[in-house]
Amino acid sequence: MKNAYSVGYINSFIKNMFAQEIILRSIYVKGEVSNVKYHSSGHIYFTMKDEKATLSCVMFSSSRKKLMFEMREGQQIIAGGRIDVYESTGKYQLYAEEIVLDGEGQLYERFEQLKKQLSEMGMFDKIYKKDIPQYIRTLGVVTAPTGAAVRDIINITKRRNPHVRMIIYPAQVQGEYAVRSIVNGIHALEDRGVDVMIVGRGGGSIEDLWAFNEEEVARAIFDCSVPVISAVGHETDTTIADFVADLRAPTPSAGAELAVYDYRAFEEKKRVLSHKFKEALYNVLNNKRNMYEQLKLKLINQSPDHKLREQKLMLSSYDDRLKGIIDKKIKECRMSLKPLLSGLNDNIKEKVTDKRHNLNIRIERIEAVSPVKRLSSGYVFAQNINNEPLISVDRVNVNDEVLLNFADGIVNTKVLNKRKYSEEEIIKKEVVE
Numbered sequence: 001m002k003n004a005y006s007v008g009y010i011n012s013f014i015k016n017m018f019a020q021e022i023i024l025r026s027i028y029v030k031g032e033v034s035n036v037k038y039h040s041s042g043h044i045y046f047t048m049k050d051e052k053a054t055l056s057c058v059m060f061s062s063s064r065k066k067l068m069f070e071m072r073e074g075q076q077i078i079a080g081g082r083i084d085v086y087e088s089t090g091k092y093q094l095y096a097e098e099i100v101l102d103g104e105g106q107l108y109e110r111f112e113q114l115k116k117q118l119s120e121m122g123m124f125d126k127i128y129k130k131d132i133p134q135y136i137r138t139l140g141v142v143t144a145p146t147g148a149a150v151r152d153i154i155n156i157t158k159r160r161n162p163h164v165r166m167i168i169y170p171a172q173v174q175g176e177y178a179v180r181s182i183v184n185g186i187h188a189l190e191d192r193g194v195d196v197m198i199v200g201r202g203g204g205s206i207e208d209l210w211a212f213n214e215e216e217v218a219r220a221i222f223d224c225s226v227p228v229i230s231a232v233g234h235e236t237d238t239t240i241a242d243f244v245a246d247l248r249a250p251t252p253s254a255g256a257e258l259a260v261y262d263y264r265a266f267e268e269k270k271r272v273l274s275h276k277f278k279e280a281l282y283n284v285l286n287n288k289r290n291m292y293e294q295l296k297l298k299l300i301n302q303s304p305d306h307k308l309r310e311q312k313l314m315l316s317s318y319d320d321r322l323k324g325i326i327d328k329k330i331k332e333c334r335m336s337l338k339p340l341l342s343g344l345n346d347n348i349k350e351k352v353t354d355k356r357h358n359l360n361i362r363i364e365r366i367e368a369v370s371p372v373k374r375l376s377s378g379y380v381f382a383q384n385i386n387n388e389p390l391i392s393v394d395r396v397n398v399n400d401e402v403l404l405n406f407a408d409g410i411v412n413t414k415v416l417n418k419r420k421y422s423e424e425e426i427i428k429k430e431v432v433e
Contacts, residue, residue, distance in 0.1 A: 007090070008087070010090070011085060011087045011088075011090045012087055014085050014090070014092075015084065015085035015087055018083060018084055018085050018092065019084070024082060024083040024084070025082050026080070026081075026082060027080070027081070027082065027083060027094075028078055028079065028080045029048055029055060029078070029079050029080075029094055030076075030077070030078050030102060031048035031049055031050050031055065031076070031077070031079075032048065032049050032050065032074060032075070032076055032077075033046055033047075033048065033071055033072065033073060033074065033075045033076075033077055034046070034047045034048075034049055034054075034073055034074075035047040035073075036071045036072065036073060041061060042060075042061025042064060043058060043059065043060050043061055043064075044058065044059040044064060044067075044071065045057070045058050046058075046059075046071060048077070048079065048094070055093070055094055056091065056092075056093035056094070057079060057093055057094040057095075057096050058093060058094075058095060058096065059079075059081075059095075059096040059097070059099065060095070063081075063096065063097045063098070066097070066098050066099075067098075067099055068100075068108065069101060071099070075101060076101065076102040077099055077100065077101055077102055078099070078100050078101075078102050079094060079096040079098070079099045080096065080097060080098045080099070081094055081095045081096040081097040081098070082094075082095050082097075083095070107206050107207065107210065107213075108206070110213070111206075111213050111240065114213065114215055114218075114240055115240060115243065117215075118215070118218060118240065118243070118244065119243070123218065123219075123222050123243075123244050124243045124244060128222070129246045129247075130227040130246045131227065131246075132196055132227050132229065132246065132247050132258065132259065133195050133196055133227065134261060135261055135266075136164060136195035136196050136259065136260065136261070137163075137164065137165060137195055138164070138165045138166075138167060138192075138193070138194045138195050139157060139164055139165070139166050139167070139194060139195065139196060139197075139198065139256075139259055139260060140166075140167050140168075140169070140189035140192065140194030140196070140197040140198070140226070141153055141166060141167070141168045141169065141189075141197070141198045142169045142171050142182055142185035142186055142189065142197065142198070142199045142200075143168070143169075143171060143173060143198070143199070143200055143201050143252065144170070144171065144172070144173045144201055144202075145168065145170035147201075147202055148202050148252075149200065149201050149202040149231075149252040150168065150252075152251075152252050152253040152256065153166075153198060153252050153253070153255065153256045154166065154168075156253055156256035156257060156260070157256050157259075157260045160256070160257065160260045160261065160262045160263060161260050161261060161262065161263040162263070163263065164260050167189060167192055167194060169184075169185035169188055169189055171184070171185040172211075173201040173211060173212075174201075174204070174207075174208050174209075174210070174211055175211075178211035179211050179214045179216050179217055180216075182199065182211060182212070182217050182220070183216055183217060183220040185199075186199060186217075186220045186221065186224055186228070187220065189226070190224050190225060190226050193226075194226055195226070195227075196226065196227045196228075196229065196259050197224065197226050197227070197228050197229065198228075198229045198231050198249075198252070198255045198256065198259055199212075199221065199228055199229070199230055199231070199232075199241060199245070200212075200229075200230060200231030200232045200233075200241075200249070200252050200255060201232055201233070201252070202233065202252065203233040203234040203237060204233065209232055209233050209237060209239055212230070212232045212239040212240065212241040212242075213239050213240045213241070214240070215240075217240070217241055218240045218241060218243075218244045221241055221244050221245050222244050227246045227247070228245045228246050228247075229245060229246065229247045229248075229249050229255045229258055229259055230242045230244075230245035230247070230248050230249065230255075231248075231249040231250075231251060231252040231254065231255030231256075233251075234250070234251060235250035235251060302387055303387075304381065304383060304387065304403065304405040304410060305405075305409075305410065308405065318366075319366075322363075322366070326359060376407045380404045380405065380406060381404075381405040382402055382403070382404055382405070383402070383403040383405065384396075384400065384401070384402060384403070385400075385401045385403065387403070390402065393418050393419070393420045394420070396415055396418055397415065397418075398415050398416065398417060398418060399414060399415060400414070400415045401413070401414055402414070402415055
C-alpha cells in the first residue's frame with residue numbers, strides 16, 4: 001500500500017502541528033478537578049472536566065512550588081500552561097505551569113498582584129515598621145462594634161490592665177462600604193492620639209476578609225503615625241494589612257495581648273526590682289561605712305597628735321625603766337658598801353653626792369632631748385599635708401600648706417614666703433646657740 005506512515009511519524013507530525021499553534025502555547029483552561037495523583041517524583045497528574053469532555057493534565061515538580069493550595073477532587077480551577085502531544089502514546093495533555101482556584105482564585109491573583117506591587121514599593125520593609133510601645137495608656141480599636149472579636153479585645157484588655165483606656169471605632173469590616181469605614185476609623189483614632197491601634201476582625205472566607213486586602217486600607221495603615229497591629233481572622237488567614245502593619249497578630253485576642261502589657265506582671269517585676277535596688281543600696285552604703293571607719297582609724301593612727309602620744313608613752317616607759325635601774329644600782333651599792341659604811345661614811349656620802357649629781361645631769365640631758373620637752377619650750381614640729389617632717393626650707397614651697405605641731409595642738413598654715421640661711425648665717429647661728 002502506498003503512502004503508509006509509521007505511528008511514530010504520525011505522532012511526531014501531530015506534535016509539530018500542536019507546537020505551531022500559537023493559542024496552544026499559552027492557554028488557560030477552566031474546569032473541575034478529578035483523578036488527582038501526587039507522584040513520588042513530585043509531579044501531579046490530574047484530569048480536568050466539564051459536562052461535555054475531559055482533559056488530561058500534568059504539573060511538573062519544577063512548577064509545583066507555585067501551587068498555593070492542595071488539589072482535591074471536585075475543585076473548580078483555572079490552569080494555565082501549554083497543550084502538547086506525548087509522542088510515545090500519541091496522547092495530548094495540558095502541561096500546567098500555574099493553577100488557581102476559580103472564583104477565590106481570581107481574588108487570590110488580585111491579592112498576589114497587590115502584594116507584589118506594594119512589596120516592590122517598599123511598604124513591607126522592616127525599616128518602616130514602628131515599635132509597639134511597651135506601656136500604653138490609650139488603645140484604639142478599629143473593628144465591628146459587635147461580635148466575638150471586639151468582645152475578646154475588651155475582655156483581654158481589662159484583664160491585663162484595667163487602667164488602659166480603650167477607644168473603639170465601630171467600623172464596617174465587610175461589604176461595599178467596609179474599605180472607607182476602616183480607613184475613616186484609622187484616621188479618626190490617629191487624630192485622637194491613641195498610643196497604639198488594633199485594626200482587625202474575626203475569621204471568615206477570603207471574600208469576608210477582602211476589605212483588608214485593598215490598597216486604600218494598606219496605604220492608610222502605612223501612612224498612620226500611630227503604631228498599628230493587624231489582627232485579621234484566624235492564625236492561618238493572611239491579608240495585605242498583615243504585611244504593611246507594624247506588627248501582625250494571629251487573632252484579635254492575640255492583638256490585645258501584644259498591645260496591652262500585663263499590669264500584674266508589671267507590679268511583680270517592680271516589686272522584685274525595688275527589693276533588689278534596696279538590697280544593692282544597703283550593700284553599697286554598708287561597704288562605704290566600713291571604708292569610712294577604716295580610713296578614719298588610719299587617719300587617727302597617722303596624725304601627729306597620735307604619734308606624739310606614742311612618743312610620750314615610750315619616753316615615760318624609758319623613764320620608769322631608767323629609774324628602776326638606778327634604784328636597783330643604788331640598792332646594790334648600799335648592800336655592797338653596808339659593811340664599810342661605818343669607816344668610810346664621809347667618803348661614801350661624797351661619792352654618793354657625786355653619783356647623784358652625775359645622775360641628775362644625765363636625767364636633764366635625757367629630758368633636754370625629749371620631743372615633748374622641746375615642744376613645751378617653744379619649739380614647733382613641722383609637717384607637710386602628707387604628714388612628712390619638714391627639716392629644710394628646700395622641702396617647702398610658697399603657698400604650700402604646713403602643719404605646725406605644738407605641745408597642745410596643731411596649726412594648719414600656708415607659706416607666704418621663704419628664705420634660706422647663708423653659710424655665714426648658719427655659722428653665726430650655731431655660735432650663738
